[in-house]
Each structure stands twice: as C-alpha cells, then as structure tokens.
Amino acid sequence: MQVIPAIDLRGGLCVRLRQGDYDRETVFGDDPAAxxxxxxxxxxxxxxxxxxxxxxxxxxxxxxxxxxxxRAVSVPCQLGGGVRDERTIAAWLDAGIERVIVGTQALRDPEWFRTMAETFPGRLILGLDARDGRVATDGWLETSNVTAPLLAEQFDDLPLAAIIYTDIARDGTLEGPNLESTGALCRHVKTPVIASGGVGGLVDIERLATLPVVGCIVGRALYEGNFSLTEAVARAGGSPSRS
Structure with missing residues (x-):
C-alpha cells in the first residue's frame, strides 16, 4: 500500500480543513514547494x-x-480541485501533473467524464468524496443524492488510474478512517481504490493495509508529527510502488 502525503493549497499556503469546512482551517506552512x-x-x-x-x-x-x-520534486504528483473541463485537464497534464482528479464534474456530466477518461487513459482519477454515504460536490459545499458505490460502479469500466474515496466526516480529523465503507467500495469495483480521510496514527495505516486498497492519503497526522512518513511507509509494508 502506497502512503501518499497530502498538500492542500489555499491562498498559496499549505493548509488542512477539518471535515471540509473552509472556516475550520489550520495553516501548516507558507512554502508548499518546500x-x-x-x-x-x-x-x-x-x-x-x-x-x-x-x-x-x-x-x-x-x-x-x-x-x-x-519543479521542486521528482516524484509524480496527482492533483484535484476545480477540474471541470478538458482544457484544465490538458493544462495540468502538460504542466507535469501525472494524474488529474475529477469529482464534481463526473457527477454533473457522466458522459463528459466517460469521454475524458477515454481521451486520457490512465491519467484520470475519480474523486469520490462522501458525506453520510452520498457524494459531495463543489469543494464539499453541496451534497448530492447519489451514493458513492453507485457513482463508482457507473465508471468502473473506464481506463481510470484509480478512485480516491474520502469520508468527509473523517477528513482533517485524527479519528481513524472509515474502514467499513472503504472496504465495501473496494469489493464493489475493480478500479484501484485509494483511501483518504481520518488517519491519525500508525495503527490506522496498519488497518488500511489489510484492505484491498492500493494507497492511502495522509495529511494532518503527518503535519502534527503523530508519526513520520518513514514510519508510515514501513507500517504499510515497505517501500510503495509507483503504480
């Protein structure tokens, strides 16, 4: 399982939101590249x-x-946030982003997303951000009536790089990931799943590693020093692959 550190950008700063709330922000650095x-x-x-x-x-x-x-790193980067058209996808890929994450627009226009996934095979990630099991959109400001497994299943035949599943209630907290819903999604689709939200300690890394996820995204726990990235990689099963 690959451990993927998160850098959330707001106003040029490295921040973390608690449960997706823009009014509950913690700034962790003024130099995201560093x-x-x-x-x-x-x-x-x-x-x-x-x-x-x-x-x-x-x-x-x-x-x-x-x-x-x-420019500052040699490892691949994946990026989401405000990706709503083909021009933006192409621009980020041209800029050096390896994988682009699409969430809101996939729900709003499924046929467009299907076309984009086929146009950029292996370069798109479906971002599934769920609140009470239902997909949230527009920077988590709105909640739809579509369940995460239903949306994932709809796109499971596409050449996607992965699905990132985030339980918003856990994101930006240290309360532990939602193992039940994450595991259920993994069993529901064949597309690789990356877990996100709630990792607070090394035990959470170990528990996620028992699920059929290909990676987990870690944010606040790293920034607050709950454990080091080196320790997390070791608990996840050694050096992760670049897949």
Whole structure:
C-alpha cells in the first residue's frame, strides 16, 4: 500500500480543513514547494495536491504554487480541485501533473467524464468524496443524492488510474478512517481504490493495509508529527510502488 502525503493549497499556503469546512482551517506552512521536497526526502513516492480555492471557484486558482511544487520534486504528483473541463485537464497534464482528479464534474456530466477518461487513459482519477454515504460536490459545499458505490460502479469500466474515496466526516480529523465503507467500495469495483480521510496514527495505516486498497492519503497526522512518513511507509509494508 502506497502512503501518499497530502498538500492542500489555499491562498498559496499549505493548509488542512477539518471535515471540509473552509472556516475550520489550520495553516501548516507558507512554502508548499518546500513541504513537497520534505515529503520526497522522507520517502514519498507520490504527492497528493488539492487546490482548495479551485474546488470552490470551479477553476484552477493556486497555479503558481502547483508549478513550484512540480519543479521542486521528482516524484509524480496527482492533483484535484476545480477540474471541470478538458482544457484544465490538458493544462495540468502538460504542466507535469501525472494524474488529474475529477469529482464534481463526473457527477454533473457522466458522459463528459466517460469521454475524458477515454481521451486520457490512465491519467484520470475519480474523486469520490462522501458525506453520510452520498457524494459531495463543489469543494464539499453541496451534497448530492447519489451514493458513492453507485457513482463508482457507473465508471468502473473506464481506463481510470484509480478512485480516491474520502469520508468527509473523517477528513482533517485524527479519528481513524472509515474502514467499513472503504472496504465495501473496494469489493464493489475493480478500479484501484485509494483511501483518504481520518488517519491519525500508525495503527490506522496498519488497518488500511489489510484492505484491498492500493494507497492511502495522509495529511494532518503527518503535519502534527503523530508519526513520520518513514514510519508510515514501513507500517504499510515497505517501500510503495509507483503504480
């Protein structure tokens, strides 16, 4: 299982939100590129980027910060937040982002997302952010009536790189991931699943490693020093692959 450190960008800063609430923000650094370099030096083989301002605005905002991160590291980066059209996908891929995450627009326009997945095979990730089991959109500001497994199943035949599943109630907390819903989603689809939200300690890493997930995204626990990235990689089963 690959351990993927997260860098959430807001106003050019490295921040974390609690349960997706923009009014419950903690700033962890004013140099996201330096933070990315730190994670790489500690063993990261992939970095997860979120343009929080972009997710809210519906288009990229923290472009300069993302470009600086790409220049600062040699490991692949995946990015989500405000990806709503083909031009944005292509622009991020051209800029050096390896995988682009699409959430809101996949729910709003499934046929468009199918076309994009086929246009960029292996380069798109479906972002499934769920609140009480239902998919949230627009930077988690809105909640739909569509369940996460139903949306995932709808796209399971596409050449996606992965699905990132986030339980919003756990995100930005240290209360532990939702193992039940994450495991259920893994069993429901054949597309690789990356877990996100709630990792607070090394025991959470160990528990996730027992599920058929290919990776887990870790944020606040790393920034608050609950454990090191090196320790997390070891608990996940050794050096993760780049798949």
């Amino acid at each position: 933070m990315a370099a730190r994670w790489e030096s500690e063993g990261a083989t992939r970095i997860h980027l979120v343009d929080l301002d972009g997710a809210k605005a519906g288009s990229p905002v923290n472009v300069d910060s993302v470009r600086a991160i790409i």
